[in-house]
Amino acid sequence: MWKTIRIDSNNNTIKSENYKDEYLGLGGRSLIAQFLIDEVNPTCDPLGEDAKIIFCTGMFAGSGLVCANRLSVGAKSPLTNGIKESNVGGSAAGALAGHNIRAIVIEDIPEGDAAMKIVLIQSNGTISLEDASPYQGMNNYEFVENMQNNYGEKVSVISIGRAGERLYKNSSLQVTEFGTNYPCRAAGRGGLGSVLGSKRIKGIVIQKSNKKNTLEFANQEQFKKIKKELNQSVIESSKTSPFSLVGTASTIDLVGPAGIIPTHNFTGDISENIENLKSDKFLEFVNKNGKNQHPCQAGCLVKCSNIINDADGNFLTGGFEYETIALCGPNCDIYDYEAIAKMDRICDDIGLDTIETGASVALCMEAGLIPWGDAQAALALYQQISDGTDLGNLLGQGTGEVGRHFNSKRIPTCKNQAMPGYDPRGSLGTGYTYATTSMGADHTAGITLGPDDPTDIEGAVATSNLMQHIFAMADSMTCMMAMATLGGQLDKVAELYNAMYDGNLNPDDLFAAADKTLLLEREFNEKAGWKPEDNVIPEFFRNEALPSTGKRFDIPVKLLSMKVKQ
Amino acid sequence: MIVFNNKAFDFVENTTIAQFIELMKDQLIIENTALLITVNNQLISPSAIYTKIIYDGDIIKTRYLPMGG
Numbered sequence: 001m002w003k004t005i006r007i008d009s010n011n012n013t014i015k016s017e018n019y020k021d022e023y024l025g026l027g028g029r030s031l032i033a034q035f036l037i038d039e040v041n042p043t044c045d046p047l048g049e050d051a052k053i054i055f056c057t058g059m060f061a062g063s064g065l066v067c068a069n070r071l072s073v074g075a076k077s078p079l080t081n082g083i084k085e086s087n088v089g090g091s092a093a094g095a096l097a098g099h100n101i102r103a104i105v106i107e108d109i110p111e112g113d114a115a116m117k118i119v120l121i122q123s124n125g126t127i128s129l130e131d132a133s134p135y136q137g138m139n140n141y142e143f144v145e146n147m148q149n150n151y152g153e154k155v156s157v158i159s160i161g162r163a164g165e166r167l168y169k170n171s172s173l174q175v176t177e178f179g180t181n182y183p184c185r186a187a188g189r190g191g192l193g194s195v196l197g198s199k200r201i202k203g204i205v206i207q208k209s210n211k212k213n214t215l216e217f218a219n220q221e222q223f224k225k226i227k228k229e230l231n232q233s234v235i236e237s238s239k240t241s242p243f244s245l246v247g248t249a250s251t252i253d254l255v256g257p258a259g260i261i262p263t264h265n266f267t268g269d270i271s272e273n274i275e276n277l278k279s280d281k282f283l284e285f286v287n288k289n290g291k292n293q294h295p296c297q298a299g300c301l302v303k304c305s306n307i308i309n310d311a312d313g314n315f316l317t318g319g320f321e322y323e324t325i326a327l328c329g330p331n332c333d334i335y336d337y338e339a340i341a342k343m344d345r346i347c348d349d350i351g352l353d354t355i356e357t358g359a360s361v362a363l364c365m366e367a368g369l370i371p372w373g374d375a376q377a378a379l380a381l382y383q384q385i386s387d388g389t390d391l392g393n394l395l396g397q398g399t400g401e402v403g404r405h406f407n408s409k410r411i412p413t414c415k416n417q418a419m420p421g422y423d424p425r426g427s428l429g430t431g432y433t434y435a436t437t438s439m440g441a442d443h444t445a446g447i448t449l450g451p452d453d454p455t456d457i458e459g460a461v462a463t464s465n466l467m468q469h470i471f472a473m474a475d476s477m478t479c480m481m482a483m484a485t486l487g488g489q490l491d492k493v494a495e496l497y498n499a500m501y502d503g504n505l506n507p508d509d510l511f512a513a514a515d516k517t518l519l520l521e522r523e524f525n526e527k528a529g530w531k532p533e534d535n536v537i538p539e540f541f542r543n544e545a546l547p548s549t550g551k552r553f554d555i556p557v558k559l560l561s562m563k564v565k566q
Numbered sequence: 567m568i569v570f571n572n573k574a575f576d577f578v579e580n581t582t583i584a585q586f587i588e589l590m591k592d593q594l595i596i597e598n599t600a601l602l603i604t605v606n607n608q609l610i611s612p613s614a615i616y617t618k619i620i621y622d623g624d625i626i627k628t629r630y631l632p633m634g635g
Contacts, residue, residue, distance in 0.1 A: 233598055241599075243633070243635070322635055452629040484631050488598070507613035
């Protein structure tokens with residue numbers, strides 16, 4: 001039933017393959033890990049001919065399970081030189097599921113300076129490569145508008161902007177959002193936009209299938225029954241969840257006053273201006289011209305997204321998330337939602353990871369290139385990235401490269417990837433995740449944050465290990481926001497799996513599957529040349545105390561370099 | 567007796583952690599969200615709660631599953 005679409009970007013061929021039996025029951029991150037282990041040489045050049053980029057849906061995509069229409073993108077990362085899975089909401093995964101497509105694999109690279117192509121999936125299932133040369137050099141919003149004009153207002157689009165075309169290591173892939181159809185959802189991390197750019201593919205355009213949903217179930221009635229129960233449980237818990245009521249920006253209420261949010265390039269200095277960014281201010285800002293509680297994908301019942309309009313009521317950005325706010329805002333001493341929302345828009349348009357970009361701009365401020373807290377000067381740097389100036393090209397190479405260029409002693413990266421919005425001194429377990437995960441510093445690899453975040457090393461390590469498994473599970477089947485409820489009902493999730501795939505899994509088996517995903521990822525990275533001694537937290541987190549608590553990151557180096565206990 | 571989030575509850579024999587948590591949810595002691603659970607300061611995997619039995623005197627603590635975005 002499911003199929004894999006394989007595209008050779010050098011020979012311009014497209015094959016539809018039957019989905020491998022042994023891949024049945026995999027999805028999202030677990031499928032990415034298996035594909036990359038099976039098909040990609042870990043020592044390859046991430047932007048070379050042996051590299052592949054894979055798009056796949058979660059294991060329950062198209063089934064009506066809450067938040068199951070999530071798209072995973074995977075490749076060897078040009079930023080970390082390790083395996084990368086970055087997942088995103090939006091309308092693309094649901095559209096692919098409607099065509100019974102579980103995965104798209106794009107391989108090889110064209111010779112010379114070939115014109116870019118578009119992968120077009122039409123309503124009738126026909127797949128073709130179309131000339132994208134008229135759209136080369138376009139950023140995402142303009143490109144999507146063109147695709148909507150050409151192929152229909154409701155097409156789903158996965159695309160890269162100038163950043164991906166220029167092979168920037170901090171480039172994202174943007175996906176059109178459910179409802180608004182703007183390219184404001186990002187598979188942001190790891191520079192995967194450049195991998196698609198290296199294959200000279202500008203985007204994937206998906207028309208809604210004109211066929212009736214033909215998903216197969218081992219026991220459809222049982223599936224429907226459990227799905228209904230699980231969905232209802234998410235509806236209930238969303239009634240009180242801050243992520244639903246406010247959005248991910250609600251995190252600031254906890255991490256702002258606690259000094260865990262990165263400020264002034266991860267010094268942790270707390271500004272009284274943090275009050276400008278708390279939930280009440282966020283809601284005031286969002287609801288002035290836009291709205292919160294927007295579902296980013298069909299079937300989302302959490303609705304943690306939002307629509308931000310400008311003063312004239314025109315759409316400015318959506319999916320305005322905590323990570324973007326933290327790194328582009330307080331990490332640069334900027335505490336103005338209007339300015340940060342503009343930064344989010346320009347990043348989505350160019351196709352940039354907001355985390356990487358915000359962290360890079362802070363390093364420019366630290367180097368004295370622009371003043372701390374100067375939003376207009378920061379926006380001018382974002383524009384330089386879009387324009388491809390020398391400085392813009394440097395900023396496109398990621399935080400590690402920018403820091404080394406300015407001889408900074410305080411580069412907040414793990415495996416060359418910028419840390420997201422949680423200072424590792426304020427969340428030890430999260431810091432342990434940054435240092436040990438196969439994904440580089442990544443908030444989606446397993447955070448331990450919360451009122452009872454362990455402050456002892458043993459507790460922090462144990463919690464990180466557990467959360468790394470839970471996030472691997474979530475990334476394979478649904479959005480992590482839904483996992484905040486479903487994670488307490490793994491017995492029912494296992495039953496759901498069995499009803500779909502004719503399996504015989506129990507909750508322990510789900511955990512074992514997550515364990516296998518983590519092991520495959522680690523195997524890939526070991527073959528790619530990662531070594532245990534690469535598992536480090538930058539020294540300044542050990543030498544400088546976090547002002548709010550006086551604590552340093554004190555998990556011993558030796559403990560970080562030990563293999564994660566599975 | 568079971569100490570659950572610093573409150574004392576009657577011990578029930580042959581009860582898994584999952585069943586006990588369900589009881590707590592039914593009594594609105596906790597909300598219907600996923601939890602990280604420690605029993606006697608030992609972190610318990612969310613998959614293990616269906617097979618691990620509680621014992622008289624256990625101290626159980628829960629916290630929301632950490633999520634962010």
